[in-house]
Amino acid sequence: MNKSFLPLDNHFQPILYSFRRCPYAMRARMALQLSSIQVETREIELKNKPPAMVALSPKATVPVLQLGENSVLDESLDIMLLALSHPIEPLLSSGCEAASASSEIIGPLDYQHLIARVQNLAQRNEDLALIAQNDNQFKPWLDKYKYAERFPEQTEAFYRQQGEIFIAELETRLTQHALLSGSQLSLNDIAIFPFIRQFAHVNKVWFEQSPYPKVNAWLTALIDSPLFTSIMVKRPVWQWVQ
Ligand SMILES: N[C@@H](CCC(=O)N[C@@H](CS)C(=O)NCC(=O)O)C(=O)O
Structure with a gap:
């Protein structure tokens, strides 16, 4: 499956497992910030990973984006590409104007x-x-x-x-x-x-x-x-x- 075209499940609130200081997670969070995909961000500790995250992605690196019951992206670049193919429309409206200072x-x-x-x-x-x-x-x-x-x-x-x-x-x-x-x-x-x-x-x-x-x-x-x-x-x- 081409991961860039993973369907977004309208009934599922996407969840991002993230670690604030991880550069891979930073790039994913920036791309998601520019996208219309609203995520619940779950800050984790690398030394105490949530079992739910490990169950979704046994390689257990952050970021992990859960998009639906059985739909997961666990590579930062895949998350960026998905996010940036769903940009906020129009991108430069209100909230984003500040971001383009x-x-x-x-x-x-x-x-x-x-x-x-x-x-x-x-x-x-x-x-x-x-x-x-x-x-x-x-x-x-x-x-x-x-x-x-x-x-x-x-x-x-x-x-x-x-x-x-x-x-x-x-x-x-x-x-x-x-x-x-x-x-x-x-x-x-x-x-x-x-x-x-x-x-x-x-x-x-x-x-x-x-x-x-x-x-x-x-x-x-x-x-x-x-x-x-x-x-x-x-x-x-x-x-x-x-
Ligand atoms: N190729 C992965 C690499 C992600 C990665 O290595 N993240 C680090 C944190 S910066 C991690 O989770 N390491 C696992 C660990 O420290 O247990 C991606 O692009 O998402």
Whole structure:
């Protein structure tokens, strides 16, 4: 089944199992924020996962989106693509206008453009290629850089340098235009920046002085965006009946 066309069950309130600080869950929450799919968000703890979530998705990673009795998406990109194919109509009405407030560095975030880009197959695939590079190549180095003491076979500086290969590629892109795939927001921007945020947080002083000023500015603008701020609200951990 093509997961992008999973039917939405009108009688079922979709449930999102999420973890606030997980970059995969962040990208899913941002896409859902731009969509007409109303979800009940259940904040979980990774060390104490709700059995209901594990029963739905035995691989037990967040995010998990339950769409109906037997309909589940448990990959963040699938959730993003589903969400962005059900955008709020009209996207820039009232609530979303605030979310498109401008940043001095990257200008107003154009969510209409993001949706149109996702619906264009060639552009979507172009974005998915960079996201695959983020998820498959950059992310493993990010994990080693974050937890260098657990991987003593190399130094923290070595892991950072490996991660910098991707950061340098982003810097080149951002030297050409304000956002990763042009002057307007793309799937790339919202799918990738939560991971670059983690990379920056390992050593903020180093990152801010690094030879990646464009990545710094892009990251700051996206972190400060109303879209990101709105999905980072703190929620109590969801309690289930034992
Ligand atoms: N490919 C998955 C990866 C999701 C993932 O690895 N999430 C992490 C949290 S950031 C997780 O749930 N890990 C399981 C655990 O820590 O037990 C996706 O894109 O949704």
